[in-house]
Amino acid sequence: MNNIDLSLYENLKEKIEAILFIGGEDVKIKDLSKFFKIPIDKLIPIIYELKGERKSSGINIEITDTHIYLVSNPKYGGVVNNFFEQEKKPKKLSxxxxxxxxxxxxxxxxxxxxxxxxxxxxxxxxxxxxxxxxxxxxxxxxxxxxxxxxxxxxxxxxxxxxxxxxxxxxxxxxxxxxxxxxxxxxxxxxx
Incomplete structure (x- = not known):
């Protein structure tokens, strides 16, 4: 852990979540590694830990070889689809x-x-x-x-x-x- 800013490790999973939320479609793992000054091989286990913690929530984390991104939990897919279908229905006009x-x-x-x-x-x-x-x-x-x-x-x-x-x-x-x-x-x- 030489030359690693330990303050970046504080609430690291929450910081990654916040970045993913704002990051849009996906975030490059190498960009997270560079930003937090954490080697990729040390960052990957933290990301998988975060993914495991999110498993039971409405938002899941998906990881590819190069990217990480947020997705809705497939368990709630029906509810999500029904909600957005309802939103598309035009509201009645007098x-x-x-x-x-x-x-x-x-x-x-x-x-x-x-x-x-x-x-x-x-x-x-x-x-x-x-x-x-x-x-x-x-x-x-x-x-x-x-x-x-x-x-x-x-x-x-x-x-x-x-x-x-x-x-x-x-x-x-x-x-x-x-x-x-x-x-x-x-x-x-x-x-």
Missing amino acids: GATLETLSIIAYNQPITKSEIESIRGVNVDSIIGNLESRNFVRICGKKETVGRPNLYEVTEKFLGYLGIDYVNELPNYQEIKEQLEKLHYIENKKSE
Whole structure:
């Protein structure tokens, strides 16, 4: 143990665990050896001891000839899969939220007052909720009095629906054309 810093041996297994946790996919054994100034032949038994201690926990340690990394304990694989499958299920949206999202998606970019005009109710809290969930975003300002924010749906919302582009929405082109005609007629009346 000549030229070995004994303080590095204190809580060595815990230090290795912390490095593995932050290290991502895997950590090179030679890098641990170099960092801790411990010869590989002395480090390997410590790593195997750590692996043995972790055997009954939810996190296991895997060792190859050159790397060490963390894995979930296969004993809990079913639970892990069920949890992440549950997380992938989209959370339900209220009818009012879906209606607001539909209005934004088919009319984007659109201002909050234009949405309220279509819905007939205040949408402040719904817009705030949709922004916090990253389903809508501000995409600019309307060049009109007060320069109100313009809103559009996000890729996250499209992913929630399982589509890649807004034009994949049901009857998108047909509805978009009807809305453009309606806006044209309304603009003609106001001239």
